Amino acid sequence: MDNIQISRILYETAFWMEMAGENAFAIRAHSRAGTTIKRCGRPVTTLLREKKLQTLPGIGAGLAKSIEEYVTTGKLQQLEELRSQFPRSLYGLLRIPDLGTKSIRLFYETLGIATLESLKENSLNGELAKLRGFGKKKIEKLLAGISFAEAQEGKFLLPRAERAAEEILTFLKTLPQLQKCAVTGDLRRYSVIVEELHFIVLSSEADTVLDALKEKYELQPVEKNEKAFPVFQTPEGIPFHLSFVDEASHWIPLMLASTGCAEHLAQLKTLCKDNGISWEGHVLTDSAGKTLNFETEEAFYEALSQPAYPPEVREKIQLISSDRPLDLVESSDIRGLVHCHSTWSDGAHSVEEMALASSELGYEYMLITDHSRSSVVANGLSEETIIEQHQEIDRLNVKLNGIRVLKGIEADILRDGSLDYGDDILKTFDWVIASVHNGLDMTEKEATDRLIRAIEHPYTAALGHPSGRQLLLRPAYDFDLEKILDAAVANQVALEINASPRRLDLDWRYIRLAAEKGVQFIISPDAHRIAGLQNVRFGVAMARKGGLSSCQILNSRSEKEFLQWQKKP
DNA sequence: GCCGTTTTCGGCCCGACTGTTTTCAGTCG
Numbered sequence: 129m130d131n132i133q134i135s136r137i138l139y140e141t142a143f144w145m146e147m148a149g150e151n152a153f154a155i156r157a158h159s160r161a162g163t164t165i166k167r168c169g170r171p172v173t174t175l176l177r178e179k180k181l182q183t184l185p186g187i188g189a190g191l192a193k194s195i196e197e198y199v200t201t202g203k204l205q206q207l208e209e210l211r212s213q214f215p216r217s218l219y220g221l222l223r224i225p226d227l228g229t230k231s232i233r234l235f236y237e238t239l240g241i242a243t244l245e246s247l248k249e250n251s252l253n254g255e256l257a258k259l260r261g262f263g264k265k266k267i268e269k270l271l272a273g274i275s276f277a278e279a280q281e282g283k284f285l286l287p288r289a290e291r292a293a294e295e296i297l298t299f300l301k302t303l304p305q306l307q308k309c310a311v312t313g314d315l316r317r318y319s320v321i322v323e324e325l326h327f328i329v330l331s332s333e334a335d336t337v338l339d340a341l342k343e344k345y346e347l348q349p350v351e352k353n354e355k356a357f358p359v360f361q362t363p364e365g366i367p368f369h370l371s372f373v374d375e376a377s378h379w380i381p382l383m384l385a386s387t388g389c390a391e392h393l394a395q396l397k398t399l400c401k402d403n404g405i406s407w408e409g410h411v412l413t414d415s416a417g418k419t420l421n422f423e424t425e426e427a428f429y430e431a432l433s434q435p436a437y438p439p440e441v442r443e444k445i446q447l448i449s450s451d452r453p454l455d456l457v458e459s460s461d462i463r464g465l466v467h468c469h470s471t472w473s474d475g476a477h478s479v480e481e482m483a484l485a486s487s488e489l490g491y492e493y494m495l496i497t498d499h500s501r502s503s504v505v506a507n508g509l510s511e512e513t514i515i516e517q518h519q520e521i522d523r524l525n526v527k528l529n530g531i532r533v534l535k536g537i538e539a540d541i542l543r544d545g546s547l548d549y550g551d552d553i554l555k556t557f558d559w560v561i562a563s564v565h566n567g568l569d570m571t572e573k574e575a576t577d578r579l580i581r582a583i584e585h586p587y588t589a590a591l592g593h594p595s596g597r598q599l600l601l602r603p604a605y606d607f608d609l610e611k612i613l614d615a616a617v618a619n620q621v622a623l624e625i626n627a628s629p630r631r632l633d634l635d636w637r638y639i640r641l642a643a644e645k646g647v648q649f650i651i652s653p654d655a656h657r658i659a660g661l662q663n664v665r666f667g668v669a670m671a672r673k674g675g676l677s678s679c680q681i682l683n684s685r686s687e688k689e690f691l692q693w694q695k696k697p
Numbered sequence: 698g699c700c701g702t703t704t705t706c707g708g709c710c711c712g713a714c715t716g717t718t719t720t721c722a723g724t725c726g
Contacts, residue, residue: 158698189699266716
């Protein structure tokens, strides 16, 4: 059980306490404890063992007892009791952007609204408009939020899908009837979000394997389409299905087919025809009718005179010929971790802990970019704390071997496009990433002007999470991408490929366009804790989907080259 | 529910922004 799980339980408890009308300060204490634990660098389970839970600010005897109960039993009686008083679906309404607990409670108590459907109905039939504080604009906004939330239903972020797939694979591998299994589909291609998991299995006893799965997992109540095999679902509701082959020679064709995407597959089939290969079902045969048995996908692509397309680039893009070899960035090309937070703002680990972890992962440098002063809730750095942080970094660089810590900042782009420090402060940083964190409700023109002004700022080296989207939570703001890309090239500002799996921003579909215009990139973990450093691999996958090679990624350069690239005045 | 240069209950309580109001409530980061 990790800190994130525990913090979620505290937030949920706070939600139901508010629904139940409990003491506002008690509610606040729970949600603040949630934040404290989320940002705590040490595992709460360790603190609990050492009886040090109450050393955390805002955790007293009561909360410590609750946390202990949850950690040891996996349940929290108080939460169970609260949940039992209400329809569980109320909690899900929080997914609607701009809708908070106060409104949810009001809707429930006055109109009995507990589900997304009912909320939508009451928004449309005028019932909601009768409530004080709900005018035309608010209801319009609410309906847009409902549509967004509806569109996200049944979608999952990559890490969650990965964890689920890992568990299923582990289970499958225990079955003696199974020779081989693998995960394919959207997850293998590193799709930004995953709706279902697809596994392929080599076994001559498909029925036995399916029976074993039926015993362990629930079948999805409504079977999708007319798939040959049933659709199961994981305990957390992720649908998955399996495809079987019983001949080893069918393995690669099945793997290609189930990995997709459909357009890539169609192009492969055309290429097969051109090369005298017939592809029927999962059987590949040459012009003489002899079955072709490819050991690997690479061998298959080679037979088609194509470069070996790794799964993540098999998207709706024209295949290129083999005279232009794929030269895609690899995780091992990344030499520096840029955009990392620390305990100076809202990170869970100290600069030193983050630096040591980066060093252990083999990186040569790390750019610490804590939040700037406008991000009050994220504990953004005041001008005084910047000086202290820089002194600490200087001391660390004397002490640490093998890794260099660079002084950066994730400066807020204010509504008018300016940054929230003056030049006298900005010039003290090695690198400045400028990001939008608030005032997201802009028109396309406002957002574009705002971003361009930030790009034109002499100290901006990179634009952080350019579109502002948070996957499954809120859409990107509207902006004129071409203008932003042109401004980035003209002003020598890099665009970030934010590798946090809840952002993956810039989206890979825009990366291609950006690259054509000559934009340079950074791939950054946006890590708020040591574990977050690992997110870089998602960013690398997105860069690869976008067709980037290492020369387009600034943090694949040496520290010196990375620093020299920017146009500091 | 937590906290205390208030030692035992009373105070705690971000700030900007929006949309609804005409002085405020809700949401967000």
